[in-house]
Amino acid sequence: MKPETIKKLEELKNCLKEIHYLEHASAILSLDRSVSMPKNGSKDRGEVLGCLSNIVYNIITSDRFKNLIYSFQEEDLDFISQRGIKKLKKYFEDMNKVPEDRQQQWIITTSEAQSKWEEAKIKDDYSIFKPSLEEIINMTREFLEYYGYEENPYDALLDKYQSGLTVKKLDKVFYDLKEGLVDILNKLKESNVIIKEDFLKKKTCKTQQKELCMYVLNKIGFDFNSGAVAESEHPFTTNTSNKDIRLTVKYVENNFTKAIFSSIHEGGHGIYEQNIPESLSDIGLNGAASMSLHESQSRFYENIIGRSYEFWKGIYPKAQEIVNHLKDVSLDDFYKAINKVEPSLVRIKSDEVTYNLHIIIRYELEKMIVNGEVNLNDLPELWNKKYNEYLGMNAENYEDGILQDMHWGAGMFGYFPSYALGNIYSAQFLNAMFKDMPNMYEEIGKGDLSHVNKWLRENIHCHGEIYDTDELLKKVTGEELNCKYFLDYLRNKYSKIYNVSL
Amino acid sequence: MKPETIKKLEELKNCLKEIHYLEHASAILSLDRSVSMPKNGSKDRGEVLGCLSNIVYNIITSDRFKNLIYSFQEEDLDFISQRGIKKLKKYFEDMNKVPEDRQQQWIITTSEAQSKWEEAKIKDDYSIFKPSLEEIINMTREFLEYYGYEENPYDALLDKYQSGLTVKKLDKVFYDLKEGLVDILNKLKESNVIIKEDFLKKKTCKTQQKELCMYVLNKIGFDFNSGAVAESEHPFTTNTSNKDIRLTVKYVENNFTKAIFSSIHEGGHGIYEQNIPESLSDIGLNGAASMSLHESQSRFYENIIGRSYEFWKGIYPKAQEIVNHLKDVSLDDFYKAINKVEPSLVRIKSDEVTYNLHIIIRYELEKMIVNGEVNLNDLPELWNKKYNEYLGMNAENYEDGILQDMHWGAGMFGYFPSYALGNIYSAQFLNAMFKDMPNMYEEIGKGDLSHVNKWLRENIHCHGEIYDTDELLKKVTGEELNCKYFLDYLRNKYSKIYNVSL
Structure with a gap:
């Protein structure tokens, strides 16, 4: 690389280091909040975290930093630096898409919504959380338009947690996954094996x-x-x-x-x-x-x-x-x-076979919500309808039903698929690993x-x-996203445990 | 107060708040370092704390902040604000007394010295710590001249931990305290009471x-x-x-x-x-x-x-x-x-009666060190001589002798008297409290x-x-620093426990 490029990369490294230091501080302060902080420390801690994130924001949005990032020419950089600069540019562009006042409102809204969700869960009262949920959904739909998408509005949300992921891709994979899981579940029901626990x-x-x-x-x-x-x-x-x-x-x-x-x-x-x-x-x-x-x-x-x-x-x-x-x-x-x-109502208590059905339910509901196809008053009923259909169960309270997850209160629409994808990838990796190390x-x-x-x-x-x-998956497994290996893994494992043919 | 003064106080409040937020972050990061941080996190953590303290330094030394502090007229302020501004001004003046490069060198020197002290204590080898101690002492003596003092150079160090405290004042109180403690100790030795533990x-x-x-x-x-x-x-x-x-x-x-x-x-x-x-x-x-x-x-x-x-x-x-x-x-x-x-070699293991003798030993040594009256090679011997004289004991290793405290490695010359003063004050407060609530x-x-x-x-x-x-002591007890109450408290308590007349 040219000496000038090396010098600029050094400058970038120092900027990133300062950002890293402040994020390091925030990470430990957040950890401490969950692990050790006494109740009355809460207000101050929120303000301290806000102060640190403001300092980071000021560095990132400074002309110095921005000009630096955009001063690099792709052809002057080695491969890793190219990727780094590309990521930083995307980060900038995404950040600039949402007006600053709306970003700040988002922090306030989601912070309040999380408290409301907690209260609603404890009191088992959906109506406490509903107004906050509605506000978050409205803002999410507003933000989608800032982010932009090609086909489905929900694509813009998926992209946040896995760059390039789309509804089109997911619909297909989740369809295959659902079919496979329901088939396995039905066959396991015929097993005579009784498991003590x-x-x-x-x-x-x-x-x-x-x-x-x-x-x-x-x-x-x-x-x-x-x-x-x-x-x-x-x-x-x-x-x-x-x-x-x-x-x-x-x-x-x-x-x-x-x-x-x-x-x-x-x-x-x-x-x-x-x-x-x-x-x-x-x-x-x-x-x-x-x-x-x-x-x-x-x-x-x-x-x-x-x-x-x-x-x-x-x-x-x-x-x-x-x-x-x-x-x-x-x-x-x-x-x-x-x-x-054993089918259950609560995602985090569920086993390997049924887990992904919990995710698919949320995915289907989120798409409807984001596309404005469901009235929030009907959401609990729709939730139960899906649970009945996929798992044969009905939540008798909100706590084990629609209020079980913190994600919506935190504004994390589009996150749930990550869990199911994680399962699918893990089996694809297992397959590649097993080939290398029989x-x-x-x-x-x-x-x-x-x-x-x-x-x-x-x-x-x-x-x-x-x-x-996607690139990494291809590099490691030679394949694209594919739920076959996950289903094979389940069939192989559970046919032995339950002594049935899957 | 004038509207303009109120406005400026509001601005000051906001500055102090930002400083407070950053110090809040540093406090938790330091706590985490002692309590939870894994070994390999050490280097990064040091840099993060350095970064935060730099940000604070930049706020405090900014013209905006300095001009604000010095813009207040004492007569425009209420009593509490007067005191606050006075304290901030003193803080500024003290900070500006030491050249910036020497302040930074001080942080590096004391940080290294603390590691050396730890190593020396573990290996029970004074020679590992001695060069660092020497450097700290030289810098301390250099800094004294920046701080300034009226009579004794050591006064400048005492002032850091209790504003206005002097050797003249302390010498007198510690003399009385020592006499009283040695007298009590000698009488307790004649007791027949045997205490099981x-x-x-x-x-x-x-x-x-x-x-x-x-x-x-x-x-x-x-x-x-x-x-x-x-x-x-x-x-x-x-x-x-x-x-x-x-x-x-x-x-x-x-x-x-x-x-x-x-x-x-x-x-x-x-x-x-x-x-x-x-x-x-x-x-x-x-x-x-x-x-x-x-x-x-x-x-x-x-x-x-x-x-x-x-x-x-x-x-x-x-x-x-x-x-x-x-x-x-x-x-x-x-x-x-x-x-x-029971007289012991280690300060933090000692009882109420002998504790202050440990402090007086350190006080006497510190004065000699700061005034250049002792060669560091002779310090361990001098340490033992004092322990022999006051407590009738000899340290057989450095760990229980001169290396027992972390204070000197941290550059905290002048701090030890705080402990003895704390004891003396506590008994003065007890006396006032008892009068109010018999x-x-x-x-x-x-x-x-x-x-x-x-x-x-x-x-x-x-x-x-x-x-x-001093003001607070006067306000609460009506008296000045006086070790009589502490000695009375000990005599009253221990004459009963040991069944002797004290």
């Missing part, structure tokens, strides 16, 4: 749960020199850099596997972030390719690894040592219990996951945001 | 210790809606506002009272901060009057309340319920054990501390930084 509900003290979670996180390759675990009501992952990843877990006394699987899930997000090379931060590409790719990693670890027979084979003696009451439970019974398929499960059975971690790091994590999700 | 060393699990600490903190009036407790290697208190105070505690398995008394100590700091009115933040007076006044509150709660017979009388049944092995220990035996007097101990004996908290809030805490320490 009472031992999963036995009281397990926090100290034991914690010890097992830390053991498991260590096992899957989460690096505690560059990460730590805290407690919060809803588990999540946050990070300041690849050297400081924070996971949160919730320990439930009479459901100890909840903490374990959410540790593995969040650990999967964390390992992804830990493996992204620091050097990519120089050009702002040190994130994940997309939210769905992030979910593909967390769900790969949680389900494909964490609910596999081999994984537990490798660590079961240790688990029995830590959680005493597992001494009377065989590995086989334990494995079946953690994989029991004895991978044997190694896992010995309690060794280093090869899995290495493969993911070298094939996926090391690329950060250099490639779009 | 083996039960304090019994293994107590963290869950029980935690429960008792939270119970005790609640009891003394620490408000958990505006505060929280975390764990760290060295206990400390930090805060972002009166609505968010964080204490840290260390739980030691075979020494459960360590966590309890450090909880009460940090709780005392915390209650002080919680009780400072928020309105004082508008003019930057929402801190403590001085560090010694801060210590007076923590040590009031820790010792005068927390080691009193009546306090434990009020809560002992509950303590026995939580810590099972206390069931076999009488209240009397427990009370004596937590008040056992039945205060009866109430405490019933487990009720609300009157103590109310008295401290109304007489001390509510004033924030409006008054200097």
Whole structure:
């Protein structure tokens, strides 16, 4: 590269560093808010976060920064810098699409809506949340027009979480997925296998749960020199850099596997972030390719690894040592219990087979909402109609029905598909991984996951945001988005557990 | 006040708010560093804190801010605003006394010295720390000349932690204090009373210790809606506002009272901060009057309340319920054990009687160091000589000797006297409090501390930084700094415990 280009890249690196520092501060302050902050600290904390985000906004919208970004010529740059500059330009353009006063109103509206949602959920009263939801939907529809879209307005929302994703693409994949899942579910119903799971509900003290979670996180390759675990009501992952990843877990006394699987899930997000090379931060590409790719990693670890027979084979003696009451439970019974398929009303309590049906329900409803095809008064009824159709169940309260998720209150229309895509990608990656390492499960059975971690790091994590999700998928698997591998994975696994042909 | 003055005060309030927000962020990031941050996050965190402090520095040194401060005329202001502006001006003047490049060098030097001190302490090797200590001392002596002083160079350092404090004043008080303490110690040696304390060393699990600490903190009036407790290697208190105070505690398995008394100590700091009115933040007076006044509150709660017979009388049944092995220990035996007097080598392990002798040793050494009267090679020997003279003991390693405190590595020459002053003030306050509420101990004996908290809030805490320490002391007690009350308090308490005439 020309000396002048190198000099400008150095300047950009310094700007990004300052932004990174302020975002680092915000991440820790937000984490602290969920994990440790006392109740009365709330108002101040909101203002501090607002102040920091204002400083970032002023840097990003400064002429100096903007002129710098637009001063680069593509032909002067190497490949990675080209991608970085492209991403920064898109970021600018997206940011400038929505008028500033409307952006600020959005922050206020979604912040209020989240409180209303919480209150509504606690009181099990949809009417408390409805006015806020309506406002968010109206603003979302207004914003869609700023963002722009080619075919379906909902495309503009999908694009936010996975660049280039469209309704056209998703409709097809979700149709195939739904057909496959419903078929599997129907066949599983004919099985005679009865799965016991009472031992999963036995009281397990926090100290034991914690010890097992830390053991498991260590096992899957989460690096505690560059990460730590805290407690919060809803588990999540946050990070300041690849050297400081924070996971949160919730320990439930009479459901100890909840903490374990959410540790593995969040650990999967964390390992992804830990493996992204620091050097990519120089050009702002040190994130994940997309939210769905992030979910593909967390769900790969949680389900494909964490609910596999081999994984537990490798660590079961240790688990029995830590959680005493597992001494009377065989590995086989334990494995079946953690994989029991049972339609439920609540997404986050659902199993691998039914999970994606929860997502498809939300996807279908969101499209209708965004396209103005449903009256908010009728939404709870429509919700139940869909649950009846896909899962044969009816929510008897709002808490287990339309108020179960925080996403709409946070204005995150378009996010839900990321979870299902994450599942689909995870199985596509498994297929590619298995081709490269046919004895991978044997190694896992010995309690060794280093090869899995290495493969993911070298094939996926090391690329950060250099490639779009589609490109990366193609690069790693040679294929496009395809739900076949996920359905095959389920058929193979569950036909053995339930002793039926799928 | 004139409308123009009100307008300018409003502008000042907004500036102070922005500074407050950034300091809020730094406080939480520093807390997180001690409490949760993984090892590899260290380098980034240092840079983030540097970035935030730079932003604050830029606001404070901006012409806008400076001109604003100096635009106020004293006669236009009400009393509190006068005091606030006076404090801000002093802050400016002090800041401008040291050249900027030397200030930055100071941050680097003390940061390195702290690491060297840690390493030296672990390896028990004074020579590792000595070069850093020498550099810090040289810089401290250089800075003294910038600060200026009237009589003794050390006065400039004392002034940093308690405005207006001088060697002349301290020498006199510490002389009286030393005489009194040595006299008490000699008489206690003649006592026949033997105090058992083996039960304090019994293994107590963290869950029980935690429960008792939270119970005790609640009891003394620490408000958990505006505060929280975390764990760290060295206990400390930090805060972002009166609505968010964080204490840290260390739980030691075979020494459960360590966590309890450090909880009460940090709780005392915390209650002080919680009780400072928020309105004082508008003019930057929402801190403590001085560090010694801060210590007076923590040590009031820790010792005068927390080691009193009546306090434990009020809560002992509950303590026995939580810590099972206390069931076999009488209240009397427990009370004596937590008040056992025994000269020791380590300041933070020492009792109420000998504690101040540790401080006086440091004070005497610091004066010599600052006045260039001691060669650093001879310092350990001099340290031992003083310990021999005052406490009849010799440190056999550096860890329990000259390397025990972090203060010198952090460049905090002049801070140690705050602890002894804190003790002296706490007894002066006790005397005033007892005059106002002669039945205060009866109430405490019933487990009720609300009157103590109310008295401290109304007489001390509510004033924030409006008054200097001397003024506040006069206002509350009608007297100046006087160690008589502290010595009387010790004589009264320990003559009963040790059954001797003091």
